[in-house]
Amino acid sequence: MSREITFFSRFEQDILAGRKTITIRDASEAHFQPNEVLRVSRNEDGVFFCYIEVKSVTPVRLDELTHEHAQQENMTLSELKQVIQDIYPGLDELFVIAFTKR
Numbered sequence: 622m623s624r625e626i627t628f629f630s631r632f633e634q635d636i637l638a639g640r641k642t643i644t645i646r647d648a649s650e651a652h653f654q655p656n657e658v659l660r661v662s663r664n665e666d667g668v669f670f671c672y673i674e675v676k677s678v679t680p681v682r683l684d685e686l687t688h689e690h691a692q693q694e695n696m697t698l699s700e701l702k703q704v705i706q707d708i709y710p711g712l713d714e715l716f717v718i719a720f721t722k723r
Contacts, residue, residue, distance in 0.1 A: 627664040635695045643693040651716040672723040
């Protein structure tokens with residue numbers, strides 16, 4: 622059985638279309654390994670919508686986020702920083718999980 626990861630439903634279409642290729646998470650989700658296939662569900666209702674394959678897990682600080690990260694998230698850099706601050710208020714130590722849809 623594969624391990625699971627959840628995303629807010631607003632990201633579902635971007636993931637399915639291949640427009641979102643990274644997710645930025647806190648240390649509690651930094652344990653995924655390259656080549657691991659994860660079952661993806663919506664955070665709000667637990668509905669499964671695809672599998673992703675982890676490419677890499679890289680530590681990053683909030684102030685180190687770049688326009689490239691934002692592009693991989695399919696948003697602007699200011700939007701990305703705001704989303705992260707909304708989800709992880711006051712947290713600076715994050716992890717970029719790069720993935721491809723399976």
